[in-house]
Each structure stands twice: as C-alpha cells, then as structure tokens.
Amino acid sequence: MASVPNYWRQEPQRYRYEANKCESCDKVFFPPRLSCGLDCAEELKPVTLATTGKVLTYTIIHIAPTQFTDEAPYAMAICEMDGGGRITAQLVDCPFANIKIGMPVRIEFRKIQQDGHHGILMYGYKVVPA
Amino acid sequence: MRDVAVIGIGIQKWGELWERSLRDLWVEAALNAINDAGVDHIDSIYVGAMSPGLFVGQEHIGSLCADYLGVTPVPATRTESACCSGGMAMRSGFIEVASGLSDIVLVSGVEKMTDVDGGGATYALATAADGDYEVYNGITFPGLYAMMARDYMHRFGLTREELAAVPVKSHANGFHNPHAQYRSKLTIDGVIKSVMVADPLTIMDCSPITDGAAAAILCPLDLAKDFAKGKPVVKVAGMGAATDSIALHDRADFSALNAVAVSAQRAYEMAGVKPTDINFAEVHDCFSIAEIIVSEDIGFFEKGKGGQAAAAGETAIGGKIPINTSGGLKSKGHPVGATGIGQIHELVTQLRGDAAERQVAGARRGMAQNMGGSGGSSVVHILEVV
Numbered sequence: 001m002a003s004v005p006n007y008w009r010q011e012p013q014r015y016r017y018e019a020n021k022c023e024s025c026d027k028v029f030f031p032p033r034l035s036c037g038l039d040c041a042e043e044l045k046p047v048t049l050a051t052t053g054k055v056l057t058y059t060i061i062h063i064a065p066t067q068f069t070d071e072a073p074y075a076m077a078i079c080e081m082d083g084g085g086r087i088t089a090q091l092v093d094c095p096f097a098n099i100k101i102g103m104p105v106r107i108e109f110r111k112i113q114q115d116g117h118h119g120i121l122m123y124g125y126k127v128v129p130a
Numbered sequence: 131m132r133d134v135a136v137i138g139i140g141i142q143k144w145g146e147l148w149e150r151s152l153r154d155l156w157v158e159a160a161l162n163a164i165n166d167a168g169v170d171h172i173d174s175i176y177v178g179a180m181s182p183g184l185f186v187g188q189e190h191i192g193s194l195c196a197d198y199l200g201v202t203p204v205p206a207t208r209t210e211s212a213c214c215s216g217g218m219a220m221r222s223g224f225i226e227v228a229s230g231l232s233d234i235v236l237v238s239g240v241e242k243m244t245d246v247d248g249g250g251a252t253y254a255l256a257t258a259a260d261g262d263y264e265v266y267n268g269i270t271f272p273g274l275y276a277m278m279a280r281d282y283m284h285r286f287g288l289t290r291e292e293l294a295a296v297p298v299k300s301h302a303n304g305f306h307n308p309h310a311q312y313r314s315k316l317t318i319d320g321v322i323k324s325v326m327v328a329d330p331l332t333i334m335d336c337s338p339i340t341d342g343a344a345a346a347i348l349c350p351l352d353l354a355k356d357f358a359k360g361k362p363v364v365k366v367a368g369m370g371a372a373t374d375s376i377a378l379h380d381r382a383d384f385s386a387l388n389a390v391a392v393s394a395q396r397a398y399e400m401a402g403v404k405p406t407d408i409n410f411a412e413v414h415d416c417f418s419i420a421e422i423i424v425s426e427d428i429g430f431f432e433k434g435k436g437g438q439a440a441a442a443g444e445t446a447i448g449g450k451i452p453i454n455t456s457g458g459l460k461s462k463g464h465p466v467g468a469t470g471i472g473q474i475h476e477l478v479t480q481l482r483g484d485a486a487e488r489q490v491a492g493a494r495r496g497m498a499q500n501m502g503g504s505g506g507s508s509v510v511h512i513l514e515v516v
Contacts, residue, residue, distance in 0.1 A: 059276035060329035066249040068268045076269050078379040086379040088264045
C-alpha cells in the first residue's frame with residue numbers, strides 16, 4: 001500500500017542516498033538515525049552513501065510479493081557500500097549465474113514499484129555490476 | 131522473585147481451519163489448558179498475536195478473548211513481537227506470577243492466517259521486516275533467510291543435502307504428533323526438488339501458513355503441587371529475551387543470530403545450567419537454515435557444525451540432543467502468535483512423559499526458543515521437572 005507522505009518523507013534516501021555517520025565510532029547509518037546508542041555521545045553528521053560497493057550475500061526470489069510478481073525471478077542482494085552503510089536492493093542487468101559474493105556493484109536510480117496499474121510510480125535504488 | 135510452574139496446557143490440531151474463527155480457536159485452547167490445570171479461576175491473561183489487525187481485521191483481542199472465555203473483568207492484554215509474540219506472552223505471565231502480582235495466569239497465543247489469501251498473508255508477515263528498507267525493494271521472508279543460507283553455505287560449506295535434513299527430521303517427528311498440520315514424511319530429494327521459493331530455499335524449507343492457538347496456565351511453584359494430581363510438576367527454571375537489528379543487512383554476521391545467543395545465555399544463567407544439561411529443545415525453525423543457526427547459537431553445536439549434526443541424526447529423537455520433537459514450525463505448523471506457546475505445550479508434554487511415539491527418553495529439562503522476524507527478537511525458556 002503506497003502512502004504518499006511516507007514516500008515523500010523518504011525521497012532524501014531513495015533519490016539522493018542521504019545517510020549519517022557517528023563521529024564517535026565512525027558507523028554509517030542508512031537511513032540516518034537520531035541515536036547511535038547511549039555510549040556514543042557525539043553528534044551524528046550527515047554523509048552521502050557511496051554509490052559503489054560489493055555484494056555480501058544474495059538470493060533469487062522466485063515467489064514474489066504481489067507488486068513484484070511480474071518481475072520474478074529476480075535477484076536481491078545485501079550490499080556494503082564503499083565507506084560504510086548497507087542496503088538491501090535488487091541486483092539487475094546481471095545473469096544469475098554471474099552473481100558472486102564479493103562482486104563489485106554500483107547503485108542506479110530505477111523504478112521500484114507502482115501502486116496498482118494506474119497508481120503512482122515509486123522510485124529508488126537498485127544495484128548493477130560495477 | 132517467586133518460582134513459577136506450568137500447571138496446564140491446551141492446544142488443538144493446527145491447520146487450515148476454514149470453519150473456525152480467531153476467537154473460537156483461542157477459547158478452545160484456553161479451555162483445554164484450564165481443564166488440564168484444574169483451576170477454577172484465572173487472575174490475568176496474556177495473548178500473543180502478531181497481526182490480528184491485518185489477518186482478520188481485529189485488534190483489541192485481549193478484551194475479545196477474555197469476553198469470549200466468559201471471564202471479564204479479568205485483565206487481558208496482547209503481546210506482540212512478530213513470530214515470538216507467544217514467547218513474549220509466556221515471559222509476561224512468568225514475570226507477573228514471579229513478582230507476586232498474580233497467582234493464576236493464562237498465557238496464550240493465537241493467529242488466524244487463512245482468512246486472507248496468500249498475497250495478504252505475505253504482506254502481513256512482511257511487516258516483521260524493515261518495511262521501508264527491505265520490503266519496499268522486493269525482499270520476502272524466505273528471501274531474508276535464503277541470504278543467511280547463502281552466506282552460511284559460502285563460509286562453512288553447508289551442503290544442500292545437509293540443509294534438507296532439517297525438514298526431513300521435523301516431518302518424521304510431526305508424523306507422530308496428533309496436533310501437527312502436516313503429518314507426512316519427506317525425503318531429502320523431495321525437499322531439494324520441490325518448488326523454488328528463494329534460492330537456495332524451496333517450499334519444503336519453509337514453514338507453512340497455519341491457523342491455531344495454544345495456551346498454558348502458570349502459578350507459583352508453591353501452589354503447583356496442589357494441582358499436580360500425580361503429574362510431574364514442571365517449573366520455569368530460566369527465561370531470557372533479547373533484540374537485534376530489524377534489518378538483516380545491519381547485522382555483523384549473517385550466519386549468526388545474536389538475539390538468540392544472548393536470550394539463551396540469559397536463560398542458562400537464570401536456570402544455573404549449561405547447554406549439555408538440556409535433554410531436548412523446541413526451536414524456531416521458520417526456515418531450515420534457522421534451525422541450524424539457532425542450534426549453534428543456543429550452544430548445542432560449534433558454529434559451522436549444525437548442518438552436519440542434523441544430517442548425522444544428532445538432532446533426531448534418540449540422537450544426542452533431540453530438536454523439534456513436535457515436528458517444529460515446519461510440520462506442526464506456524465500460526466505465528468501461537469507458535470511460542472505451542473513450544474511450551476510440547477515441552478510440558480515431553481516432561482510429563484505424555485509424548486507417546488515421539489517421547490524423549492529421560493526428558494527432565496527442555497528448552498523453548500522462539501524468534502521474531504529475521505532474528506530481530508528472541509525469547510528462550512528452560513522448563514524442568516522438579
């Protein structure tokens with residue numbers, strides 16, 4: 001179910017990959033957080049997620065949620081971006097047999113889903129082989 | 131803190147129960163537990179349920195359940211922690227009795243999952259993951275556990291056959307459980323060649339959609355002997371709960387479940403026992419890989435060895451440490467909110483020596499491990515015969 005306020009609120013992450021970083025422990029948060037825990041008293045500073053990274057693990061989704069049924073089978077991967085921060089994203093433009101743990105990828109801005117046949121288009125990030 | 135005992139248990143045969151409503155399922159399990167305990171009143175009720183709002187369009191089920199059991203104005207509330215909502219009901223009831231606030235507490239769980247279609251159930255279950263940063267991009271629950279399995283296979287050399295040994299063992303146990311949803315035996319080949327859901331997991335690596343409820347009655351250990359009527363008295367020896375990141379991608383290690391490790395450690399400490407003191411366990415095998423990882427993180431096997439142990443029969447009834455004698459989530463069924471109390475039901479059944487063909491010889495102490503989402507929450511209970 002698409003929520004327009006929710007979608008609008010997340011544009012900084014889905015369109016511009018805005019994250020933040022804890023000055024105490026150097027951990028990168030995507031999406032940005034208000035707290036890094038009670039041990040880290042420092043401010044969290046805005047940073048932008050690097051658009052290059054590598055695959056940590058992946059799967060091929062054969063049975064998809066309703067809004068992704070037409071795309072199945074498709075690959076999903078957890079990626080660690082260079083400089084820190086992780087995403088779970090579709091890995092596209094790559095034959096399944098070529099997907100490997102550790103392979104370099106880069107973020108591309110893509111359409112992710114739409115709210116029904118005539119609903120709003122919803123965008124965000126997918127990754128492709130770098 | 132007072133010692134706490136489990137004096138009654140109740141359940142029904144789980145499955146796709148089209149003709150039964152959430153309230154009827156819950157009341158049946160509750161009455162079975164009340165009759166088993168022989169209590170004439172209850173002081174308080176906890177109902178574990180993940181998402182009655184999405185599954186049947188009903189919230190406020192604490193009141194609903196108390197009303198349809200006919201016990202208003204007894205206080206009742208719902209506990210929610212995704213798939214370990216039932217375990218959290220057990221924990222809340224334990225705390226309430228241990229604290230001295232109440233003497234007779236009904237702890238329970240229920241989920242009515244088949245009023246919505248497959249897409250609706252998938253949508254409801256997916257709300258246990260990170261909606262905006264996992265689910266939005268197209269991941270599913272089988273997909274999350276498949277990514278754990280991929281990492282585990284890559285690092286520890288787990289084979290597809292070893293992974294399949296888990297559901298084969300679960301169904302061999304569930305075959306003997308009259309309450310189990312799927313009382314059919316599986317083969318390794320049958321698991322591997324079934325429909326692919328999220329590579330490398332097939333449909334036979336995944337727990338099913340289930341309607342069902344379960345309930346248990348807790349009271350102070352000092353009162354338990356009055357209700358035992360010749361049955362062994364079962365004490366809650368240890369309890370532990372913990373959390374982890376909501377998104378799988380934020381974990382330091384995809385082949386480990388830290389909330390499981392911490393919750394088990396806390397339960398062991400409270401009970402004053404170690405993993406080798408446990409005779410059998412019910413663990414959260416929502417997917418085959420989950421049982422392998424959990425069996426390591428609760429201390430039964432070294433990291434990386436859980437799959438070999440399952441394939442070697444060490445977790446079968448009669449093996450070194452029997453796991454999921456009930457059939458587990460895979461064969462017994464997974465009515466999400468009821469699962470944690472269903473595990474308590476199996477522990478008490480085994481500890482009383484009432485498990486018939488699936489009885490673990492010499493069962494004196496058992497563990498129940500119940501987990502939410504991709505491991506974002508876990509609760510562990512250790513029960514023992516006094």
